[in-house]
Amino acid sequence: MRDMLSQLLVEAAAADDRFIVLSGDHGYALFDGLRAGYGSQFVNVGVAEQNMIGVAAGLAKVGFRPCVYGLAAFVPIRVLEQIKLDLCHAKAPVILLGDGAGLVYSTLGVSHQCGEDVACLRPLPAIAIYSPCDKFELQACWAEARRADHPSYIRIGKADRPTVHDAAIADTEPQWTNRRDAHNHERLIVAAGSMTSISTAIARTHGVPCLSVPRIKPLPPSLMAAVQSHRQTIVVEEHARAGGLFSALAEELASAESLSGRPHLAHLGLSGQFTSTAGSHEHALSEHGLDDAAVNRSLTAWITARPGQMS
Amino acid sequence: MTPQCHRPGAVFDPKDLRRHILRMAFHGQSVHVACAFSLVEICSVLYSQFLRFDPMNAVSPDRDFLILSKGHGVMALYACFREIGWLTDSDLDAYFRNGTHLRGLCEADVPGCEVTSGSLGHGLPIATGIAFGLRRLGIDRRVYCIVGDGEMNEGPMWESLLFAAHQKLANLTVIVDANRYQAMGRTEEVLGLEPLPAKFEAFGFATKECDGHDPKALARCLSDLLANGSRPGALVARTTKGHGVSFMEDDNRWHYTRLTEHDYSRALKELS
Numbered sequence: 001m002r003d004m005l006s007q008l009l010v011e012a013a014a015a016d017d018r019f020i021v022l023s024g025d026h027g028y029a030l031f032d033g034l035r036a037g038y039g040s041q042f043v044n045v046g047v048a049e050q051n052m053i054g055v056a057a058g059l060a061k062v063g064f065r066p067c068v069y070g071l072a073a074f075v076p077i078r079v080l081e082q083i084k085l086d087l088c089h090a091k092a093p094v095i096l097l098g099d100g101a102g103l104v105y106s107t108l109g110v111s112h113q114c115g116e117d118v119a120c121l122r123p124l125p126a127i128a129i130y131s132p133c134d135k136f137e138l139q140a141c142w143a144e145a146r147r148a149d150h151p152s153y154i155r156i157g158k159a160d161r162p163t164v165h166d167a168a169i170a171d172t173e174p175q176w177t178n179r180r181d182a183h184n185h186e187r188l189i190v191a192a193g194s195m196t197s198i199s200t201a202i203a204r205t206h207g208v209p210c211l212s213v214p215r216i217k218p219l220p221p222s223l224m225a226a227v228q229s230h231r232q233t234i235v236v237e238e239h240a241r242a243g244g245l246f247s248a249l250a251e252e253l254a255s256a257e258s259l260s261g262r263p264h265l266a267h268l269g270l271s272g273q274f275t276s277t278a279g280s281h282e283h284a285l286s287e288h289g290l291d292d293a294a295v296n297r298s299l300t301a302w303i304t305a306r307p308g309q310m311s
Numbered sequence: 312m313t314p315q316c317h318r319p320g321a322v323f324d325p326k327d328l329r330r331h332i333l334r335m336a337f338h339g340q341s342v343h344v345a346c347a348f349s350l351v352e353i354c355s356v357l358y359s360q361f362l363r364f365d366p367m368n369a370v371s372p373d374r375d376f377l378i379l380s381k382g383h384g385v386m387a388l389y390a391c392f393r394e395i396g397w398l399t400d401s402d403l404d405a406y407f408r409n410g411t412h413l414r415g416l417c418e419a420d421v422p423g424c425e426v427t428s429g430s431l432g433h434g435l436p437i438a439t440g441i442a443f444g445l446r447r448l449g450i451d452r453r454v455y456c457i458v459g460d461g462e463m464n465e466g467p468m469w470e471s472l473l474f475a476a477h478q479k480l481a482n483l484t485v486i487v488d489a490n491r492y493q494a495m496g497r498t499e500e501v502l503g504l505e506p507l508p509a510k511f512e513a514f515g516f517a518t519k520e521c522d523g524h525d526p527k528a529l530a531r532c533l534s535d536l537l538a539n540g541s542r543p544g545a546l547v548a549r550t551t552k553g554h555g556v557s558f559m560e561d562d563n564r565w566h567y568t569r570l571t572e573h574d575y576s577r578a579l580k581e582l583s
């Protein structure tokens with residue numbers, strides 16, 4: 001996967017002189033090719049991650065297509081506010097590469113481990129989140145992120161796991177890694193990133209279908225459809241339960257109609273978009289359907305709905 | 312100020328400390344050897360002449376604080392802990408073994424390490440908070456904070472300098488391990504920092520500069536800074552990354568290279 005990443009950086013630099021890679025003083029060999037061939041499109045901005053995101057936002061504003069590299073513990077965790085405001089609110093087309101996500105840096109300890117990056121980014125508007133499991137998924141995620149007119153985060157976990165797919169894949173939709181030989185459609189394994197190869201191997205042993213999910217946000221509708229067509233699903237990810245892929249699916253499922261025709265758990269809260277106009281607190285709430293009148297309408301409808309009437 | 316309590320026989324000889332570091336790095340196959348070597352004399356002088364600590368208790372309530380802000384130099388601290396007796400040789404030999412507690416970067420749950428500082432730019436702000444708190448409590452305990460010159464790229468470092476000077480934290484001494492290298496290159500090539508002493512002065516610090524591998528010079532500068540009345544102190548210690556083993560000196564590959572058996576024995580020979 002690392003060789004693929006190196007190659008993608010070189011190809012992007014060759015194809016587009018507005019493509020520029022920023023690193024916070026690490027990455028070493030990953031950038032050898034880029035630095036050798038396109039040295040001026042690589043900038044080591046120093047151990048200064050907050051500044052790095054601001055600089056990327058500024059570069060994007062004048063037409064560049066920056067790619068920002070850091071360990072996931074730093075990008076996005078250390079620079080979350082910069083991502084929210086400088087990138088997401090500005091819809092800056094910046095690609096964030098979070099390397100060593102999960103527990104890759106086991107011996108270096110807690111400061112270099114990161115099981116909360118997806119959770120931190122999921123609530124932010126405008127950003128796409130990818131968690132490729134191998135070089136082919138990385139390629140597809142990268143291509144989509146390069147085309148995007150908004151920020152993207154690509155989570156790079158343990159990079160030397162076995163390759164899952166046989167060949168390049170067309171897009172970032174969920175990918176079956178074991179269906180042809182799967183016979184058990186009671187149960188479904190959903191896996192992301194570094195956990196996909198082991199999950200696939202075990203799925204094969206037991207003839208259970210396994211879906212790999214390269215794109216976590218926006219959550220693909222086909223993933224929900226697959227989950228709903230199996231009786232039981234388990235999510236395997238090198239990420240905390242709160243806020244990761246499990247959490248994303250659980251939120252969708254809770255919102256979907258349950259057997260009774262009503263969701264067991266419904267949500268009335270902020271819309272997940274930035275507030276777009278000025279005004280009073282009540283006015284701001286109204287943009288999200290949370291002003292008193294809207295809460296009254298929604299809650300009343302919820303309380304008085306008969307089964308099957310409301311989702 | 313001399314240490315109030317001291318392990319008899321703990322001399323913090325830089326050669327011994329470097330041997331401990333090599334031992335760990337080899338057994339654990341860890342990186343960051345040169346990063347630890349450059350601050351060996353600084354740690355040696357601090358532990359042998361300045362820090363007040365209890366050899367029987369790494370977290371004794373009246374100890375001075377040593378905050379290693381460049382947490383990836385932590386093997387230098389572990390080496391001192393081994394001299395004091397807080398760690399044993401078998402702890403060093405078990406470095407990075409599954410289930411052990413010594414991580415490759417400074418972590419607060421290791422007694423003596425004080426803070427979790429593997430992410431650069433955290434240690435100095437915490438050190439500043441400790442100094443501020445101690446001053447407010449009217450307690451005479453000192454805070455020493457070792458930072459990297461590359462680490463000075465980080466914004467929070469300069470925010471703490473502003474705060475420490477504004478609050479006149481005379482109980483705080485910042486020591487820069489100025490080895491002119493950071494992870495991917497020369498500090499001056501990545502993000503120019505000089506003139507560093509003048510910057511500290513301009514920020515309101517009493518400032519000294521010396522050869523960071525000369526224990527006498529280090530001790531003299533640190534004493535001078537302590538004698539200074541109302542300002543926080545800064546010592547720019549001019550060091551060499553990898554100092555002490557000829558083939559590692561000023562060679563940044565030893566930031567991230569692991570020791571082979573051959574290099575380990577070559578290095579040990581130089582330190583015997």
Ligand SMILES: Cc1ncc(C[n+]2csc(CCOP(=O)(O)OP(=O)(O)O)c2C)c(N)n1
Nearest residue numbers: 025346429430431459460461462492493494
């Ligand atoms: C916030 C953060 N960003 C990046 C790193 C990765 N990193 C580890 S050491 C280092 C260079 C630090 O340079 P310096 O402080 O001069 O240390 P030295 O060269 O003395 O080892 C970097 C960038 C990190 N540990 N923390």
